Amino acid sequence: MGSSPPTASRLEADTPPYPADIAVGTDLVLVSHVESSIANFGDRYLQRVYTEGELDYCLAQRDGPALHLAARFAAKEATIKALAPGVEALGWRSIEIRRRPGGACDVVLHGPAHLLARRRGVRRLAISMSHDGEYATAVVLAERRRTPPAEGRLRRKVPRGAYER
């Protein structure tokens, strides 16, 4: 065991003491599945998943709402993955995709999603959505505050109280 080759855990130990400050989430949605959901459940589906602002935009699109709703669902799921809620509950409407006048979109968090992001130290979300034919996809990056040096690692090397008020 003393001369074992490098392993993943060994490499991890060699990385800087500050954890990565970016989390990423992605998702892919079939547009036809959204069309089926609208056909099967109608307003119940729309109202449970999308915000009023999202519906106002998507239902007004000339090429039909499903493509745009699918992109937004992918974005919501990508955001959930980036926030990594674990066992916590996040309603889909607590994550809103808001379009700026120029066409770029922002992720706006409400209620439990907002609280979770605060606890995770997330200070910014960046989103990219795309669609082509039958598929819509989204990627969300969450920029988190850098975690302070972990208890018992760097703290021991500085005078007691240096990180404390």
Next chain:
Amino acid sequence: MNDEIRAILREHGRLSVDVSTLPDDGDLYQAGMTSHASVNVMLALEGKFDVEFPDRMLRRGVFESVASIRSAIQELTGAGAE
């Protein structure tokens, strides 16, 4: 109740395997259910059992197996209360 849940999963879950081959605690996400399909399953369950899943139950674990879905419905209907 499990048979009704499985019927809904067969119709709306978009599983890549036959739901009848899955054990009650089999992982539905591992079996191919997407998060979007889970929304459809939830809406179909609400219609079938006349319940509404509150926001606090909109988490992955609630829809991850036949058993977890049954527990959730029993909680919502009070059917499982002793």
